[in-house]
Amino acid sequence: MRRVVVYAVVTVLTLVATSCGGAGNVDEGDEGVELTVSAAASLTAAFTDIGEDFEAAHEGVRVLFNFGPSDGLATQITESGGVDVFASASPAWMEAVAEDLGVTHRADLARNRLAIIVPTDDPAGISSLEDLAEPGVHLVLAAEGVPAGDYAREVLANAGITDAAMANVVSNEEDVKGVITKVLSGDADAGIAYATDVTAGVAEEIALVEIPDHLNVIATYPIAVVQGTERRDLAEAFVEFVLGPGRGTLDGYGFLPA
């Protein structure tokens, strides 16, 4: 019995020791360093590519991404920290982090247009923004607070169809990718998301309906280094990389220049 206890204690101590040894390692060089980047869900494809390019250019560096709704990411950063770079889909959530923890090296990395997403077979026959006000349309938006959700509501207000369209909303998704998922599965008749969300991978199953420019909202994506990061130089390098070579990647995915 005593031997089992000794083994158990040793195991636990070893686990604790190794996990403590791993975290909080700040190296002078680039050797085995991890950079944590929280980025808006709509940046998933573009940033994954940029991350790979950055890792190729910086030996020994690993970029770890948290993709999600900008509001959730901002709240996560202010509540638990641990993030080096933040890229938001709206200035509002960057402000929230700036006011709470502080940010440096802030710049706008891109802009994006909103669009209506429908399944390719278009069961509800949506061909214009006004069609979203037709009774019986199953519309999916991102939740309020999520940039895509707030922008979508702004677009509907610009078109003067808020009441009718909001009555058609069947789900408020936690992030813009959730909107795509519901349209992809065919359960939603339409969703409002970013023009860039119709990627090559889903182009066969979902289609885009344009929102006229005078009614549309252009989203601005700020990026910044979070104050208090232990990898300040690397974080700044990443931000500069996104604004430099990363621009090509962003253009390729359909983002508008900042």
Add this chain to the structure above:
Amino acid sequence: MLLVLVACVGIAIVALPIAGLVARSPWTRIAEIATDDATLEALRLSIVVSTTAALLALGTGFPIAWLLARVSFRGRVIVRAVVVLPLVMPPVVAGVGLLAAFGRRGIVGGWLDRWFDVQITFTTGAAVLAATFVALPLAVLALESGLRSIDERLELAAATLGASRGYTIRRVVLPMLGPQIAAAAVLAWARALGEFGATITFAGNLSGRTQTLPLAVFERLQTDPEAAFALSVVLIALALTVIVALRGRFLR
């Protein structure tokens, strides 16, 4: 001594998150948060969905438990495995499965949409379906173990005295199964109350129709963590009320 120590660690692991929620809840705002429209809708919806799901889980669970405990048939092992599967499935996977079956392009949902113009996704019914799906295995397991533990000879005695199968079940088996039925009901209800992954994936998230308390907490967490803490306390209070009201009786 070591046993007590380890037990204390275990209790701490469970108690600390609850203590943390209570400590960090904005007590000055809790009255305002607990009574705002979204919260009341979520509370109402949670109670309706969980209770309906628990009743459905019991109602369909009893015949399944009866089959597994009393009837020997080929493929019994497979049936039991299938019925228990939702228990080990990650809830999001359960949600994806429900979409594949009952979504508008699903194997059953597609037929319902084409022939009856009926869509299950995004309705309260979908939330009930998701909750029932995850609660059913718990009900079946509790009821099956209960059926195995009661004396079959009493049922045989009833049969020799002329009771039909239905009469025997109603008047002999079910009364004896009282505590196990209560246990199954509480387990199913608790699981249904806490269901999140399958609900948000299959039923969606709309206040008043599909946004149960767990979904409301998650949504609040993205923008206002303090409000999320307060809502979580509401959810725990609801669960605690039921557990305390039953005073551990369902554990016997």
